[in-house]
Amino acid sequence: MKIPKGSISRARCGARDWDFFPQWYAPFMIREGDAYVIKPMRYQLGKPGLLASSDYVGEGKARQFSGTYNARCDNLERYWRKQFGYTDGLMVVDTFKEHVGDQQGVNHRLRFTPRTGEAMFVVCLWAKWVDPDGIEPDMLCFAAVTDDPEPEVAAAGHDRAISNIKPEHIEAWLKPDPANLQALYAIFDDKRHPFYEHKIAA
Template sequence: MCYSAQIEADYKKFVREFGAVVDLEVFTQLWLRDNNKTRRPKTPRALDLSFLRPGDSSVAAIAAEIREWDNEEVAQLETKLTKQSERLATAEQKLATKPTKTAANEQRIAGNKIEQIKRRIADLKRANLEARDSRMFPGYYCPVLVSEGGKLVVKPMRYQCRPAGKPATYDERYPGTYNARRDNLEGFWKGEFGHTHGLLLVDTFYENVEGEDGKNRVVQFTPRNGELMLVACLWSHWTDPKGKEPDLLSFAAITDEPEPEVAAAGHDRTIINIKPEHLDAWLNPDPGNLQALYDVFDDKRHPFYEHKIAA
């Protein structure tokens, strides 16, 4: 499974590369602070920053919402920082008078939390982009390219698909629905396969691999030729039949048998990286001709995926 990836999170990249239009209404709804939203949506920081660049009045409303979330989160973090600083001071005072394992453990935990909080605050305040800002995980909202009425459109979607018609509890019952196996597309994913297809732009992806010592390690896979991966996805538009929860756009990346070098590195699946010439066929599927979609998979790109242990 592809549990994480470093993606192209700048919506303008989709506009430049594919001539796509951005669904600003859906992006606005993603960050909109209303009575039904109490928690900030998880997004790669690079996506936030792409809307915070000055000079684009068309996204001013979105930028304002993101800044409000930033300000609120910084305030909450500063409160936590004060509490952890007090916790650290108490632990250090105890260690100075009567050293104990409990006090030493409190000192360590408080110190680690303080560093984590400071890093997050710094991330929320900086404007420059770093590579790690483009990292996404299950539950994150990412820009996905779809086709609507013959036009390419960019929409924000959650990386964990909740199929239409399923209850909201589906997320907890089936937490692995951020990936869709090729050999189960006409089974579990029959409602999406041949109907709602998308594309995710990926630079590099990460997998959990068990090492020789039996411990988990995170391995990073990157195309040797440096080309951007066009990852085939399925997506769904979920609506609450009771009308209590907001609509949800969500997607899953399709995985296939592993490329030889990925298998050699210890992982058993690889996301499907389609060729640019198959873009139209993939995004505008014919549900009556599923074989044509499998043909797209069979003619996928095979860049050599170099790997290394992720930091």
């Protein structure tokens, strides 16, 4: 688990200590039997059966994360078909960040926060990855489901946003029926629409 710079020398947690990024670990909620359970999971889903190298694209200095920390809503029944409706999970966050380029080509990291101040219930998919080579340890990992952005997020320059569902749909999402995927899509259609204020992230 990566530790924010300078956090070891401080006696108190700061706001940045709660930030996490792809390949960092975060508290994650799933359903086990009749209980809700929170487990630490890595934010980037390694699909079972794939090699550890599938986490990245490119070589050398061009090497980047593969993008499997997000699961597009319009791709759930294709690339994510073995997770969608089977291993659905949830993360609870107060804010989210996106990289956005301005008209001068400068890249900014924007922090979006609901104007209401309410916590966001973000739908996700998860898996237990096992290294086919038998070298790396088993790993629990997840991806956030993304959908079309709210108008204010689009106006800020980003074309995707996390799916923030209503509290009354949490149980149905965490206890899915793979034979009734339309019920899960209905949860997306009825998601919350707070106004997301934004500012440049520190």
